[in-house]
Amino acid sequence: MDIDMKQKGFTTLTVTLVLVAILAAVSAFIGKVLISDRRITSNEIEYRVAFAAAEQGIADAIAALNVDVTTPAVSGSVTTSQGVAIYSVAMTIGSSALNIIDIVSTANLNDSIANIMVQAAERNILNPGIGEGPAAPLLVGGASTGISGNMTVVANPNGGGPGVAVSVWSGDDIAGSGSMQTCHLGDYDPGSGNCSDSISEKQGGTVFFDSDVVDNDSDFPTDMLEYMFGYSADEWDRLEEMATAILSSCAEVIPPGFFIVDGGGTCDLKDVGSSSTEPVIVLVKDGDVVANGGDKFYGIVFSFDSNLTDATEFNVQLNGGAQVFGAIATNHGGDNLNGTFDVVYDKAIICVFSDCDETGGGGGGSSIVTIRHIPGSWKDWN
Template sequence: MHKSNAFIHHVRGSAVLMVSIILLIAVTLIIIITARVGALDQQISGNEFRHKEAFANAEAGLEQAASYLSANPSLHQGDADDGWASCTGLTAEFPCTIVGAQMVFATVTSSAITSSSVNALAAMPDADAYLVKTPFGTVAVGQGVSDDGTGAAMAQVTFSQANLLLTSDELPPLMVPSGDLSGNFNVVPNPNGGGPGIPVSVWAKDTLDTTGSNWKTCDHGEFKDATDICMDTKGDGVTGDDWQGCSCDIERSNSTDVTADIVLYSDADFPNSPFAYVFGGEDDISAADVVTLKAEIKARAQATGLVLANCTNLVSEFANLTTSALVWVEGNCLINSNITVGSRNKPMILVVEGEIRVNAGAETWGILVGLDDFVLNGGPVIHGSAISDIESDLTNGTYSQVYDESVLANLREEGINTEMTKMQYSWRDFTP
């Protein structure tokens, strides 16, 4: 009996010992696994941190490259004289590894890219900024590393060059859907508005009433102040005499003799929106797309031009604008008598959401686009084009509408009429 009890106690002791050993092994394994998981988590967290750090630096480099391109849009032409170097023989060198890379804006020596020309302007720690020319556009590239140098990342966006305006050769001095040509006004036509040597004074629908009062059109050489040809003798918006004494001498068209320079279209052939036509929209653009285009043009004005509530300070605000010619007015625009807005060398693209009213004695240089009522009182002079998006009788009065090739040519200047735009879906954070 006593031996049986001793045996039972012995077995129980062995079981306890075995369980203790198993538990000890399990705890040890758990500690080891936990330590390894903790170390792995630390590695993952460290890798994520270094990647985020490197990616933030890459995005900083990308932003620097994009900003540099925006400030120097002529680089989009890929002229070697501007500092572009060929990627020939450098296809294994970043960023010439980018698909389609033809040139890189960088210093290249001994078949190696030694430094980015963008970096040379303003170097950033742990980031490089590059520009790469491809057949698809200009690629802004940012390359970044983490502070310890073990993490790396890149980001890129492709930019293309877009024109703000339709070519001025295709703009008439006066474009209005319909209304009345009334008043004693003068229009000097675009001499090539209908093609080389084919002058155009007015584009409108064939419902335009041309029988009002004593309006007339004439060529540049016949727009005179007494015997002086005004284009040769009057001021440019900064210096020289005003244009108030100028009028048509020998007429091309008038209220009783409408000739080919007054171009009238059927409703189906006239652009749905003159505003959209000016800014490159399709002739048959839908109403919804017009709304979208207006938002885009306003956003461009917000980004590089001016967005004003009204025209109270238009002259001074525009005088200080150097990055663009585009001014968007959200309300009404009153251009008072005897003031000059813009000049031949610094013309304006003015878009007005509300009523635009130009009073007697005022001179404007550029393109005026009215989205609502367009009113010309007395005898203002508009050098460029007047575009009304809605039916209007804007020609009431004794004003002069003068097509000035230099004004429109200056609006085609690359720094004014072009901008770099991101190509949709071109952003990526890897090298394909």
């Protein structure tokens, strides 16, 4: 009897010990799994924080390049509940291609490291696709082209290609009353506003247009906004991103830079205060443009009608021998370009806003150069 009880007790003890051992093993396994899972989760969180810090580095780098395109590196840190993530960014200009900046951001938090590489490019205001700016100093779009008054136009000597001068460019026949003379810069007297030797002339009904006046041209851009800036009206937000400022009046313009005036009023060019050293591009949206005798404007003025199908018309009226050194463009045509004025193609001014300088550069910190991320260049793997 005692032997049976002892055997039963021993068996019970053995089973109990086995169960305890199994439970201990299971508990140890579960604990190990939980610890491992926690470590994986912690590592994932730390990596995500490091990755966010690397993204912060990219943003800081682009901001720094917009101030000074020669900036070689930036660094910083991000403090989180997981610790302090430290990032460092190296910027290399021109290693991949002209005007292309390789940006490599590395961030670490504890043992987690994140790397991001992205490319950016210097982007001038004018459409890079048109090279040295607009083909002519006077571009008139719209369904009809009426130019009234008395004007002198100094040609772009290479507007139609090397050595091919272009003064006026339009998609329709140029009509209207008044007179017009075109010439090369060397034959233009800025004091009198006259040409000593004309290329083309129009005196009332008598027209002597040479090849520098390109009208009724089937190749004239159907979207002048896209031609000038590389963005159509459907991409207006991107155009606004490039602007130095969006203003309600030309009186608020502080040169230099690119300004969108969207106040619906009249832009008086004398209020702009531009100069040969501080030129501007003024995009006047749905408003009139005026200038008077003695007014001088340096840069590009673009009169933009955002709705060509409605009855509202906008005028560009430059009077009394006002002078524009750069270019005038309108997308609405009609008989709304008039007055007595000179428009003089000035390559030095146009090149401030375009890609004339084949060596690149221009640099950040400029009101006419922006550093923009190149879509598709983002890379976060080795």
